[in-house]
Amino acid sequence: xxxxxxxxxxxxxxxxxxxxxxxxxxxxxxxxxFYNEVAARHDGLEIPEVLGKPLLSVFPSxxxxxxxxxxxxxxxxxxxxxxxxxxxxxxxQIDTVNTTLPIWVDGELIGAxxxxxxxxxxKELSERLVEAQKNxxxxxxxxxxxxxxxxxxxxLTKNPQFKRVKNEAEKLAxxxxxxxxxxxxxxxxxxxxxxxxxxxxxxxxPFIAQNCAAIPENLLESILFGTSKGxxxxxxxxxxxxxxxxxxxxxxDELNSMPIDLQAKLLxxxxxxxxxxxxxxxxxxxxxxxxxxxxxxxxxxxxQKQLRTDLFYRLNVLAFELIPLRQRKExxxxxxxxxxxxxxxxxxxxxxxxxxxxxxxxxxxxxxxNIRELKHTxxxxxxVCEGTTLSCLDLPVMMKQSIEKASGHRMEGKSFFLRxxxxxxxxxxxxxxxxxxxxxxxKAASMLDIPRxxxxxxxxxxRT
Numbered sequence: 075x076x077x078x079x080x081x082x083x084x085x086x087x088x089x090x091x092x093x094x095x096x097x098x099x100x101x102x103x104x105x106x107x108f109y110n111e112v113a114a115r116h117d118g119l120e121i122p123e124v125l126g127k128p129l130l131s132v133f134p135s136x137x138x139x140x141x142x143x144x145x146x147x148x149x150x151x152x153x154x155x156x157x158x159x160x161x162x163x164x165x166x167q168i169d170t171v172n173t174t175l176p177i178w179v180d181g182e183l184i185g186a187x188x189x190x191x192x193x194x195x196x197k198e199l200s201e202r203l204v205e206a207q208k209n210x211x212x213x214x215x216x217x218x219x220x221x222x223x224x225x226x227x228x229x230l231t232k233n234p235q236f237k238r239v240k241n242e243a244e245k246l247a248x249x250x251x252x253x254x255x256x257x258x259x260x261x262x263x264x265x266x267x268x269x270x271x272x273x274x275x276x277x278x279x280p281f282i283a284q285n286c287a288a289i290p291e292n293l294l295e296s297i298l299f300g301t302s303k304g305x306x307x308x309x310x311x312x313x314x315x316x317x318x319x320x321x322x323x324x325x326x327d328e329l330n331s332m333p334i335d336l337q338a339k340l341l342x343x344x345x346x347x348x349x350x351x352x353x354x355x356x357x358x359x360x361x362x363x364x365x366x367x368x369x370x371x372x373x374x375x376x377x378q379k380q381l382r383t384d385l386f387y388r389l390n391v392l393a394f395e396l397i398p399l400r401q402r403k404e405x406x407x408x409x410x411x412x413x414x415x416x417x418x419x420x421x422x423x424x425x426x427x428x429x430x431x432x433x434x435x436x437x438x439x440x441x442x443x444n445i446r447e448l449k450h451t452x453x454x455x456x457x458v459c460e461g462t463t464l465s466c467l468d469l470p471v472m473m474k475q476s477i478e479k480a481s482g483h484r485m486e487g488k489s490f491f492l493r494x495x496x497x498x499x500x501x502x503x504x505x506x507x508x509x510x511x512x513x514x515x516x517k518a519a520s521m522l523d524i525p526r527x528x529x530x531x532x533x534x535x536x537r538t
Contacts, residue, residue, distance in 0.1 A: 096170070096190040100143050102183060104129045116190060118166040135161040142174045146186040150176050157293075158190075169293075222268040222281035222323075229262065229269060230412060233402040239394055246392050247273035252344060254329075254389045256368040257396030260444030263367040264327065266396060271323040276363060279322030282315050287331035295336055295352055299343075302354035316349045319362045329366040329389075330380040337382045340364075344388050364389070399441040399448060406436050409445060413452040414464075425456055428464040435466060439473070501536060504529070 096113035100106050109124045117124075117133075124132050129143060138144045142156050153174045160168055170190040177185045226244050231237060246253075247270045255263050264283065271281045286294065300314030315324055326332070332340070343349050344364060348357040366389050368375060375381035399406060407428075414425055428436070441447055455468040466474075503522065511517040519529040 096188075098124075098143065098188045098190065099177070099185055100129055100147070101185040102147055104141075104144055104147065106132070107185065108187075113190065116170065117162050117168055118164060119162055123163060132163050133160050134163070142172045143186050143188050146174045146176050146188075147183070150183055152176060222271045222277075224265045224268040225272045226269045229265060230405075230409065231402065232404045232408050233397075235397060236402060236405070239396070243270055243394055244273050247271075248275060249392065250363055251391040252363070252389045253365045253392040253394070254368070254372070254386075255365065255394050255396065256370070256372060258398045258442075258444055259369045260446030261396040261398060262445055263369075263396060264325070266394070267323075267325045267365050267367065270365065271325075274323070274363070276322045280319045281323050281325070282319040283325040283327060284315055285327045287328040294332065295339070298336075299339070299349050300351035300354075302351045311351075314349065314351065316343060316360050316362055317358060320360050321362075323363045323365060326364065326366045328369065330368050330370065330375040334379070334382060337385050341382065341385045341388055344385075399444045403437065406441070406448065407433060409448055410436060410452055413449050414456070417453055417456045421456055423456055423459075424462060425459060425464060426462050429466075431466045432464050432469070435469070500532075504532060504536070508533075 096116045097108065097110045098106065098113050099108035105128055106124050106126060109121055111121065114121050114124070119132070129141060130136060130138075133141070136144075136158075138148065140158070140160070142153050142158050146153055153172065156172050156174065158170050158172050162168055172188050172190045174186055174188040176183055177187055226240055229236075229240055231240070243266065253267075253270065255266055257263055267283075268281065271277060284297065289297070296312075296314065298314050298316060300317055301310065301312050303311045326340075329337075343360070346357075347361070348359050350357045368381075372381060372386050372390070376383055376386060399409075410428065414427065417423065418425055436448075443450075451470060451473060452464075454470045455464045459465075459468045504518070507518040507521045508515075511521065515529055515533070516526055519526040522529065
């Protein structure tokens, strides 16, 4: 039984060491009893510097209130996605997002385990971005607008409904009221928002875009509202995006990904026209037009508790829905032609268009990725096309598979395309030569009268 127990412990330890997450375990006295290599890399330490040592001696900037591990030991309650900022034994600043759980054995608390994600690098890059935006000035010291590259003339369509949306947005662009844009991913929401900014009286003022997804709550808060020196370890006085966008437009993409608590603070800014930097008692007045975007219907987001109802009604003063490409059938081939022209110039190609099979395929495809998917599909096809017309042979593999699955049969069927038949004939010759020579590449290459390197390349291509 003892041997089995030791084996189980060794297996568990090997699993924990192999997991690609930072794992730190302490006993009830705050002594580290397990610490894996990922955690050591995150914290800028060596495992022997931590293992068997009191937590606070290794991380002297922490205390019993700020340490997530010690807090869980004291409260006996788990913590999820808790931010922690500290300085390690060598004076290095570390920022993590931790999930920390109490460890119970037979009803007795024996310690706590922490799974930490390092976002020091994300934070550093984000702060560089904010700093770059802060310094984006003319020599005279006046802020100039960030790149809002697109205008309504860039929003090409033949769809009557989408034309009406464009016309209405162009008229309402002059307003300072908040605006909400929703539509599926790839429908062109940022292009639409940039067009609104460039049609407004704020066109010569800053345009700043921030995606609210995939950034920890505390970091997103400091990016949006700025920081005050001393608000956390290493914090400096820095304006947030609201201050940097003063006089212009702040575009908040994927608003439904913003934490609910932060949405309340955003609502306060919309109501008061003022922001308070993180850690500061002072407020700063700002004149910013807020345009938000979502990739799902607001009603659904509110039902799933991803969007505050009061914030929705404050932002929904002016609202626009960008309809998906599958509902704009007349735009599919029209935009495909536009993209072919664009990539002809970019790739120095001379593709004349698409054959009838591709046109039919495009019209029947559901385009879940919308205009972005269409553009990337055209780009891929033009890179692999060896003729002057795009054919079904040039379609991306995933799109072929999707179409084949929907139709229940392979797209190729009986083909009279010369290139396809030549490829099949070549493959048959190579397979026969390899069989005759017993897999000897040098002899097979000699039989086929081609260089050995060429045969190796073709074999590799056949296997992928």
